[in-house]
Amino acid sequence: MRSQARPGPLDALRALLPGVLAEAAELDHDGAFPSGSVAALREAGLLAAPLATGLGGAGWGLEPLAARDTATALRLVGRASLPLGRLLEGHVNALRLVQRRGAPAAVRLAAEEARAGLLFGVWNTEAPGEAPLTLGADGVLRGRKILCSGAGHVARALVTARDAADPAAPPRMVLAPLAPAERADLSPWTAQGMRASATGAVDFTGLAVGEERVVGSPGDYARQPDFSAGAWRFAAVHCGGAEAVLGHLRDHLRRTGRGGDPHQAARLGTAALAVESARLWVEAAAERAEAPRAAEDPGEGAIAFVNLARLAVERAGLDVLELAARSVGLSAYMRPNPVERVMRDLATYLRQPNPDGALAAAARHVLEAPGHPGDLWD
Ligand SMILES: Cc1cc2nc3c(=O)[nH]c(=O)nc-3n(C[C@H](O)[C@H](O)[C@H](O)COP(=O)(O)OP(=O)(O)OC[C@H]3O[C@@H](n4cnc5c(N)ncnc54)[C@H](O)[C@@H]3O)c2cc1C
Numbered sequence: 001m002r003s004q005a006r007p008g009p010l011d012a013l014r015a016l017l018p019g020v021l022a023e024a025a026e027l028d029h030d031g032a033f034p035s036g037s038v039a040a041l042r043e044a045g046l047l048a049a050p051l052a053t054g055l056g057g058a059g060w061g062l063e064p065l066a067a068r069d070t071a072t073a074l075r076l077v078g079r080a081s082l083p084l085g086r087l088l089e090g091h092v093n094a095l096r097l098v099q100r101r102g103a104p105a106a107v108r109l110a111a112e113e114a115r116a117g118l119l120f121g122v123w124n125t126e127a128p129g130e131a132p133l134t135l136g137a138d139g140v141l142r143g144r145k146i147l148c149s150g151a152g153h154v155a156r157a158l159v160t161a162r163d164a165a166d167p168a169a170p171p172r173m174v175l176a177p178l179a180p181a182e183r184a185d186l187s188p189w190t191a192q193g194m195r196a197s198a199t200g201a202v203d204f205t206g207l208a209v210g211e212e213r214v215v216g217s218p219g220d221y222a223r224q225p226d227f228s229a230g231a232w233r234f235a236a237v238h239c240g241g242a243e244a245v246l247g248h249l250r251d252h253l254r255r256t257g258r259g260g261d262p263h264q265a266a267r268l269g270t271a272a273l274a275v276e277s278a279r280l281w282v283e284a285a286a287e288r289a290e291a292p293r294a295a296e297d298p299g300e301g302a303i304a305f306v307n308l309a310r311l312a313v314e315r316a317g318l319d320v321l322e323l324a325a326r327s328v329g330l331s332a333y334m335r336p337n338p339v340e341r342v343m344r345d346l347a348t349y350l351r352q353p354n355p356d357g358a359l360a361a362a363a364r365h366v367l368e369a370p371g372h373p374g375d376l377w378d
Pocket residue numbers: 086090121122123124125146147148149150194197199348349350351352353354355356357
């Protein structure tokens with residue numbers, strides 16, 4: 001008799017994807033947020049999936065054995081909705097940081113809140129030239145963050161805050177509790193895509209946080225290799241977006257009967273090649289970044305590999321956008337053709353910090369590594 005595998009969190013996620021896809025099509029307007037999809041994740045218990053298995057989660061984004069499933073989850077969600085993928089990536093990242101760096105009491109509290117279905121996010125970006133967010137000795141935050149996805153919806157925002165008495169010291173992480181709609185200003189988010197990610201500015205001035213909300217030590221947020229190697233997670237979401245564009249491209253060629261044309265066939269083949277290359281990079285990067293490391297290993301190899309992976313995925317995304325535009329033609333730019341929205345979302349979300357620096361750092365690693373570069377990633 002064949003034994004039936006027990007459905008796991010990935011199966012639960014797959015069951016939600018048609019609803020996520022449908023909601024994404026409805027929400028392409030400024031200030032939108034995928035409330036229905038987040039509620040579905042909550043009801044399926046998936047907002048607790050980033051918790052350690054010992055805390056009732058699935059270890060998504062945290063445990064080495066869950067690396068492949070986490071990559072699949074982020075990719076599948078990205079394929080259905082890039083804005084929801086962005087939000088899920090932030091949720092996974094926040095819970096990882098708390099569980100990796102937080103004191104036991106902070107971990108317990110965050111785990112309870114994740115199991116209760118609260119949405120977490122990581123908001124680090126500050127406006128150039130503006131005073132940084134600070135935490136005073138009185139436990140009060142002063143200052144703002146910008147480009148906060150899920151602003152007005154995230155209930156626990158992991159923010160980096162400097163010590164008001166010593167702003168030159170590395171920042172600490174604070175898990176700021178926020179009520180719905182509190183402090184959020186979505187008006188600056190005028191990007192062409194990712195309109196449903198509720199990305200905006202949040203002013204924390206006057207928000208008091210207890211000591212139990214301070215996570216880890218100064219400098220923990222940017223501690224390596226986690227900081228750079230974690231880029232595989234957004235690359236996984238990007239990869240899902242590229243898959244979505246590929247799907248629309250194929251649908252178009254089938255619908256129009258143009259797929260047999262050699263030019264169209266070459267573009268479809270090239271797009272399929274780019275997308276599969278991206279997926280292979282993402283999976284390899286996830287496993288390499290999440291693999292257990294000896295205490296004395298600074299993880300430079302993992303960082304270099306993830307830097308290459310994120311750029312390979314970016315390149316694949318850009319190539320697929322160009323190929324789809326060429327193959328579909330003008331209708332790829334016409335609403336309500338779904339590929340129009342997905343292409344805008346992907347083009348926007350592909351913009352991530354310092355791609356030049358990522359390539360330069362990876363090149364430096366290759367330059368300096370002992371042995372043949374062909375053996376570098378064995
Ligand atoms: C949809 C979306 C949601 C987001 N949500 C969040 C969020 O929830 N929380 C959050 O903290 N942030 C968020 N961000 C911001 C994100 O993390 C990055 O800060 C942002 O995307 C950086 O984009 P950029 O192109 O301006 O990057 P930049 O790093 O400014 O890159 C632009 C160009 O400048 C180059 N460059 C970078 N640094 C230098 C330098 N020193 N000298 C010379 N050239 C340089 C780069 O290589 C690149 O060519 C979000 C971004 C997007 C698109």
